[in-house]
Amino acid sequence: MCGIVGLFLKNGALEPRLGALLSGMLCTMTDRGPDSAGFAVYGTGAEGLKLTLRAADPALLADALDGMRRDLGLACEATARDTHTVLTLAASDEARVRAWLGAHARGIEVVGAGRRMEIFKEVGLPRAVAERFDLAAMTGSHAIGHTRMATESAVTTDGAHPFSTGRDECLVHNGSLSNHNGLRRRLEREGLAFATRNDSEVAAGYLTWRMRAGASLKEALESSLSDLDGFFTFVVGTETGFAVVRDPIACKPAVMAETDDYVAFGSEYRALVGLPGIEAARVFEPEPARVYAWERH
Known part of the structure; x- marks a missing residue:
């Protein structure tokens, strides 16, 4: 139910x-x-793409964002909401961001992607x-x-x-x-x-x-x-x-x-x-x- x-x-x-x-x-x-x-x-709507990321530890998200900006030369905006962060970036950067996360940040999930959509979910009432x-x-x-x-x-x-x-x-x-x-x-x-x-x-x-x-x-x-x-x-x-x-x-x-x-x-x-x-x-x-x-x- x-x-x-x-x-x-x-x-x-x-x-x-x-x-x-x-x-x-x-x-x-x-x-x-x-x-x-x-x-x-x-x-x-974003001019590019919004990626909603989730990690159990918000500090992990902050560290990953610093790493992506450093390693990829990534230009993006980030809005943190508790265990989630919404990245706004160029749509052409999506594939390399996902690849970087897979290689360097296994504890971070991409829960949604889109021009307008943001997704948030957690355990609890x-x-x-x-x-x-x-x-x-x-x-x-x-x-x-x-x-x-x-x-x-x-x-x-x-x-x-x-x-x-x-x-x-x-x-x-x-x-x-x-x-x-x-x-x-x-x-x-x-x-x-x-x-x-x-x-x-x-x-x-x-x-x-x-x-x-x-x-x-x-x-x-x-x-x-x-x-x-x-x-x-x-x-x-x-x-x-x-x-x-x-x-x-x-x-x-x-x-x-x-x-x-x-x-x-x-x-x-x-x-x-x-x-x-x-x-x-x-x-x-x-x-x-x-x-x-x-x-x-």
């Missing part, structure tokens, strides 16, 4: 409140997932995680979040969501996939790499693979309904979009609300009650095996 939340703003005037609104939604889902929490925020990264102060157009109850694996940050396998693409998942091992092997043969054994990372990789082949986010999610076995609710973010899909059985709870200002998702309605204008929203349960998608350009 896990909790999922998502908020996609249609009205740009609400962007300064995105983090505060998502924080309230995320913390409300604590009893669905008290073990760890995470979120992805789509904020101001959702409120504590949100406060550690100052989620309430973050701004942007859309965000997704997850609270985890580890029922099939250890309580680790590696198991926390969101998972990202492509630029500005990430996914949160409530459910369990039965064919993820076979699908993982297939995707690895297609050139995708995975950092964990989590089935949700495989789902994220599947969507990345389909979209790299030219599918839209909506088309990739439609394909997932036949290619992924198990039960699932996915909430997905891209640079410009936000989407939701439930498996054909739809055994996991889900509710959505839409107004002229936003679209919101929660595993339970109580995650939505603090949103502005919720009393006038169109509130509905997303149908099984139907993709719901919105985009802003």
